[in-house]
Amino acid sequence: MHNKVKRNVIQFRLNDDEMAAFVDVKNALHSPNNAEAIRTMIADERLVNIAAKELEKGDQSVAQFLAKAWTEIGRSNLAKAVLGLHNKEGTNAVQQIGQNFEQIQSQLSGLLWSVTNLTNNVNQIAHVANLAKQEDPADTDTWNWIINSLQQILPAVQEVNSTAQLIEQFIKGDNKRSGS
Known part of the structure; x- marks a missing residue:
């Protein structure tokens, strides 16, 4: 294993419920492995934070762009979440x-x-x-x-x-x- 990669290994244990939830998320992300799922979740969290900051300023363009992009790749739940859309309206x-x-x-x-x-x-x-x-x-x-x-x-x-x-x-x- 390469030194930098070996130095940055993260290991953790999950109980059965947490593992089942993680597998569901991994499948929803269409990730081929656990590491890719975690990388995608990190990237998504960064994007959600950026969108949230822009929404606080009154700028919906970033959130709308992310919602459109996520919807196009089959992740409409994340699109709804980033816009704070939990109701019919x-x-x-x-x-x-x-x-x-x-x-x-x-x-x-x-x-x-x-x-x-x-x-x-x-x-x-x-x-x-x-x-x-x-x-x-x-x-x-x-x-x-x-x-x-x-x-x-x-x-x-x-x-x-x-x-x-x-x-x-x-x-x-x-x-x-x-x-x-």
Whole structure:
């Protein structure tokens, strides 16, 4: 055994009830062995303490992030505990946070799709403009097409801007317009 590891060995005895409780926790953590379970519990306790300190300051962002992360890996009880949610009201709040997150994800996906399409359209127009400038700068039909194409894109740009503003309002908590 390596000296540093040997020096830091922790041994303790558990009665049957404590051992059964530990095995339940180890299984809930999906830990392959006792040492990994204890390491995970230490890390969790540190994270819970950080979240608790931030909650005392009125900042729920760390607790919400941890709750989301723990829920994603199948540890929803720890997620509920870190937010102090032991009743139906608290559970409903966590569910609302999850729904809000999903709604934001959906809106951002749509926004990304729109921006990608706009970028492709603008690139095509820029390519035609560069060709027209190099090959026939006096071709009014080409320049009219470019102007018309840009005018057709303008409403989409305004829609993307509007959607981005709605998402920003939603994130800041003014989500009354979206029906939440």
